Amino acid sequence: MSLIDQDNLQAILDANSKELSLNQIKNILKSMHSSEIAHALESSPPEQRKLIFSLLETSIEGDVLTELGEEIQQDLVSKISNEELSEAVKELELDEVVDILQNLPEERMKKILSKMSLRDRTRIEGGLIYPDDTAGGLLNTDVLSVRPNHTVEVVTRYLREQKDLPENTDKIFVVSKKDKYLGEVPISKIITSEISEKIDNLITPNIDPILVTENDKDVATNFERNNLISSAVINSNGELLGRITIDDVVDVILEDADQNFLGMAGVAEDTFAPPGRAAKSRVFWLSMNLFTAFIASLSINIFQETLDKIVYLAVLMPIVASMGGVAATQTLTIVLRGLTLGQINRSNIRWLFKRELAVSIVNGIVLSLLVGFITYFWFQNIMLSILISCALIINLISSVFAGVFVPLILRKLNQDPAISGSVVVTTVTDVVGFLSFLGLATLFLI
Amino acid sequence: MSLIDQDNLQAILDANSKELSLNQIKNILKSMHSSEIAHALESSPPEQRKLIFSLLETSIEGDVLTELGEEIQQDLVSKISNEELSEAVKELELDEVVDILQNLPEERMKKILSKMSLRDRTRIEGGLIYPDDTAGGLLNTDVLSVRPNHTVEVVTRYLREQKDLPENTDKIFVVSKKDKYLGEVPISKIITSEISEKIDNLITPNIDPILVTENDKDVATNFERNNLISSAVINSNGELLGRITIDDVVDVILEDADQNFLGMAGVAEDTFAPPGRAAKSRVFWLSMNLFTAFIASLSINIFQETLDKIVYLAVLMPIVASMGGVAATQTLTIVLRGLTLGQINRSNIRWLFKRELAVSIVNGIVLSLLVGFITYFWFQNIMLSILISCALIINLISSVFAGVFVPLILRKLNQDPAISGSVVVTTVTDVVGFLSFLGLATLFLI
Incomplete structure (x- = not known):
């Protein structure tokens, strides 16, 4: 230890x-x-x-x-x-x-x-x-339970008779003769109460036990928000099945954080997984990206003639696409975090969307000035500078729509937005980036 | 509650x-x-x-x-x-x-x-x-401490005299007259022991208290590995300063996970931060990406003549770059996770590198066949198919070097690899992707 x-x-x-x-x-x-x-x-x-x-x-x-x-x-x-x-x-x-x-x-x-x-x-x-992945999966049956009409004296004797209390025993549970959960009493309360006091009078008010079918992530949120060490678990009849302790909840939190972190890159394997398993876990993601990369290529393909006439457009076009991808990933990350923490709902999503739009417009103006300046410095073409700046602003605005709505839509479709979100949003910004830059160039440079 | x-x-x-x-x-x-x-x-x-x-x-x-x-x-x-x-x-x-x-x-x-x-x-x-961000920042002084020569009877009376025990009190601490930390006794042990027993004999063996200067993430690891509810905190003289409880540790774990998740996208703000603050938090990352996108453009610029002659190279080149970026991000993610969890060190990094190389070669072969096939189907040019396949394999191999060594080097330079890593690795794969594809095309298609 x-x-x-x-x-x-x-x-x-x-x-x-x-x-x-x-x-x-x-x-x-x-x-x-x-x-x-x-x-x-x-x-x-x-x-x-x-x-x-x-x-x-x-x-x-x-x-x-x-x-x-x-x-x-x-x-x-x-x-x-x-x-x-x-x-x-x-x-x-x-x-x-x-x-x-x-x-x-x-x-x-x-x-x-x-x-x-x-x-x-x-x-x-x-x-x-x-x-x-439910409360039942975290269940331990090593509970100490007593009756409501017992006195502190009886309970103290009962506790003393146990050679060892189960680990993380911070409370005992009060049940009826038929094993119905009635409430809980902290051990500390038993220690500090008069020995003649009835258990019934020591029950902590307003405690809700956990239902055995509850999702394990909700259990973790409950423990975190209420600073719990242990909690009773009941079935739908209100009978005490056992308890969940904080050490198992910490494992749920850590595992969940690990999955969220890896999920964004389409990885799901232990650090030292054998090569075959690692290759298999990643190839799906890479294939998805290959598919979407070809979609982006198709949007470039429309402008072969334009590229044929002005070859340096090919030099600059990845900049617009890549900036949109980064901005979209930033928005996506904030939305995913808000969804995971249960912070986003119908009453604030509109505000969030407007905020993201404002952020993109502000950053779009700053960055488009920068891009325009560098481009002018490089190619000495004021029209080209203006076009790339406009394309960048268009793509940053499209990144907001992608970053906010793609995860919401994926969730409606019961897909995990943390896993497929980033490939989808970068496809949107790649396509919009190439279309807007090469499209504007076709209109104004040729 | x-x-x-x-x-x-x-x-x-x-x-x-x-x-x-x-x-x-x-x-x-x-x-x-x-x-x-x-x-x-x-x-x-x-x-x-x-x-x-x-x-x-x-x-x-x-x-x-x-x-x-x-x-x-x-x-x-x-x-x-x-x-x-x-x-x-x-x-x-x-x-x-x-x-x-x-x-x-x-x-x-x-x-x-x-x-x-x-x-x-x-x-x-x-x-x-x-x-x-140290143990001291999590410190609470609401500890119950007793002397080693006290009996269970005396301690039980002392506990009973407290109206309320401090929250999450699962143990009491044993200190000398000069407040030196001597050990700890679980409350459950006190309840189940003979009243004549001396506290000295009930001390849990092999417990190390936490030093007040210890990093808070190490404290969290310690709690997690040893399933602790609370732990004593001492100063460098071995004097008891207070204790840390699991509820504060859970907050450290959650905050850390949140930062890791957001950090990869260069975001660090609360979900509903006002637009000005959000824009400021993200613009640095976008500017970095702008800078590196221009570096990638420079590598395309070398091949203006080639692109001028074969315009469809411009259509296909983003595919090679983007696949390398995804593969590099996957490797980076695994390495970052290994570094965060303290799993990677000098004795296993070589194995990890070889594994990543094997994964990239296996997936590289699969994907390059796929890319070659689609390209042939689209452009009916066998040479072009072979070239893009080779360029993809080269870029996937470069993604392993970037994904493994960039975070290690950034850490050596005392930079947080979770924050700057992904921009750097995708720059490497963009540059290598464009250079290899357009370079091979210049050699073999013109």
Whole structure:
């Protein structure tokens, strides 16, 4: 439970090059915390990763697996035997076991479950019914629950009887005889209250438990806005199913941020994914771009005659297209962020559009003066300067329409605008950029 | 403390259009949680934001301010009187007050501090000495500390004497008479231990407290890896200064993710920033791109004669450049993510480079066949097809060098590669794309 020890990490990562013996590596691994080992695995190319994992003791394998990203976790799990896996996950929390098992082939999952005790199996099968990206996927059943008519004295005795409270227990839940969720009482309240006080009177008012079907990103927003450590999870009948704790929510937040960051470039893979998988994850995006690049070419093709007469138009035309692409990506980024954070809705989208338009016009004027000046300095042609400036302003204005409406339309069509948005908006600005510049040139220079 | 009530939010956001009376808006605001109000403010254009904030009661203003992003917080703070501000922040936690005050002009900060009690002033001045982006900036002084020779009985009595435990108190800290940090004991341990047990024997082993000068992102990594709720913060003498809690760490994580997402597009502003500020935040990036676009134009300019003879080269050349740009951005994104997560170091960068090269060659072959085929279909010129295919492969290979080495070099030069990286790499691929395609055409088609 210490900060990552950079020396250990480096030693493990250098293991191959320094030719440490397997025993030496094992010893270093023994001194490392499971989160350090997970970080080392995530920082290792596939071959080395396999080697390091094979040197771990089974007792720590489960903890390490839960700290890994999904892709690497699945890779490593596919390489160990059913016996070893069912042994490794035995001590994990419910949501952690479920995370590991739910990605296995049906056949294998059944085999592993059959190796477990009836109690474990029932518990895990209960967790497996909830989709990964819902509150149910984050559910733990290690809750402490009490009845409303219990006194603080009874509850204190009950808590004392537990050898260890479950991790991150900041509150206990109050339930009816039929397991209906009635409310929650912070542990701190129990400590500071009179021992004769009834639990019923200590319940924190105005707390809404989380519904098991709720989206995991909404759960994260809820935790963040209300500074929660843990929250009760109920089913649609209001029965307490378990709880969600902040550590799992932090993982949701980090994973989501990672996906958003990678998604804009059409990438979705772990940093040290093998070349085949990485190539596959990226080729779709590149092919999409190839398709749209040909569309842009078609718009240039219209003006072959013009280009034939004035060849330096070909020199300048990528400038107009590229500036529009950058401006559109900026607008798109702001709109995507607003959509992700739930900040954009029908009452403010109009203001946002007008603001973006104002930004583009202001920046368009500044930049078109700059472009016009440089162009004049280069080609000594005042008409050309005016044309490229006008084309730039037209394209920056088109970038606002693309940047604001493309993500909104994609969302209406149930496409993830963070993934396909940037290819679409740059296609728009490429096409408008070439059309406006070469079109104006055809009208006024020939 | 409930989930965001969408009806409330919509009602507030629609306030202007529906022409609610100020009293009606006030009443809706009264029924909302401070985090809901903060979300509504962040989702409002500046004018409406000012109006909503002016309708809040002073008692909730402080809580709302702490939930806001820095930019909006500063905006609103600049609009209220010193008296109101010092009243509003009175009840906040130390790190929250410090966050608000440290961005004020020196003069104003002094005036507000002078309106506070000596005790508050001393406490806040103590917090103001730490930079915003360090552990010190997240520091709260609301710690419970005990001596090692106390018994559980004494500590339980001490806890019971507190009317309310500080929020997120999952552990108490053990200190010497001279305030040296000695360790920590989870509250759950105190509840479940014999009352005669000495605190000394309950200290969790192997816990490292956080040094007050530590970077806030490292603090976040530490919390995430070790699933912490709170952690002690010490100075270089080992004295306990206070603690950091998970809710503030979650804010660091979210802010960091937001900056990473926006940074790639050269944007850094809140979603509803006024047009002037938004234009200013983006114009630097656009100007940089203008500069690099002219560099790309210069590389086309070399081949004016070639373009003059074969005009359709101008039609096809943006394809090669644009494909290289997308591939380079993909590689850059993976490298940036690896650098941010601390996964990349001298022992694995070579593997990563080779992997990227393999990916580009594989995808290069696939895509160049596709490009060659489409080009042949369009222009019926086999030589042209071969040339564009070769140019594409060359550019995809150059994209690997750019995508891997540009961020590493920028980091060596102490530049943030997430911010300037993408402009630099696309310049490389634009230039290489135009040079290779037009160069090959000059050699083989003329």
